[in-house]
Amino acid sequence: MQILIINGPNLNMLGIREPEIYGRNTYDDLCNFISQSAAELEVKASIFQSNHEGAIVDCIQSAFSVYDGIIINPAAFTHTSVAILDALKAVGLPTVEVHLSDINMREDFRKTSFVSLYCEKCFSGFGFDGYKMALTYLKNRKTG
Numbered sequence: 675m676q677i678l679i680i681n682g683p684n685l686n687m688l689g690i691r692e693p694e695i696y697g698r699n700t701y702d703d704l705c706n707f708i709s710q711s712a713a714e715l716e717v718k719a720s721i722f723q724s725n726h727e728g729a730i731v732d733c734i735q736s737a738f739s740v741y742d743g744i745i746i747n748p749a750a751f752t753h754t755s756v757a758i759l760d761a762l763k764a765v766g767l768p769t770v771e772v773h774l775s776d777i778n779m780r781e782d783f784r785k786t787s788f789v790s791l792y793c794e795k796c797f798s799g800f801g802f803d804g805y806k807m808a809l810t811y812l813k814n815r816k817t818g
């Protein structure tokens with residue numbers, strides 16, 4: 675099973691950006707955590723990060739007929755991007771949304787998630803563990 679993990683803008687600044695919200699661990703720490711979790715669960719994981727909406731759309735499109743599922747933390751694009759929602763719908767893969775922080779406990783504008791309209795599941799507020807929960811969900815998901 676091959677899973678594509680997509681991280682949106684400013685997640686490459688983990689460890690530096692707003693540590694009171696996102697913690698002191700770096701983006702490399704997150705990538706290592708995801709790779710280790712995938713190895714434990716015996717799934718293959720590829721990780722992509724971009725600060726650019728179009729690059730994320732391209733990445734989602736390139737997953738078509740290559741990956742079995744997508745895990746996406748669209749970061750700020752969660753709350754704005756119809757293009758990312760449409761790309762996920764176009765590709766039609768099982769997709770899980772992840773957020774490090776609990777987007778429902780923050781500013782009102784973060785309560786709107788466009789990708790939620792397509793994603794099967796959302797893990798929000800579990801820090802790095804949310805990615806492992808998403809990998810586990812996709813691995814155990816019933817097909818058909």
Ligand code: DQA
Pocket residue numbers: 683684685747748749750751752772773774775776777784
């Ligand atoms: C985030 C939450 C978003 O609201 C924010 O814009 C981010 C990160 C999270 O992982 O908690 O950049 O997606």
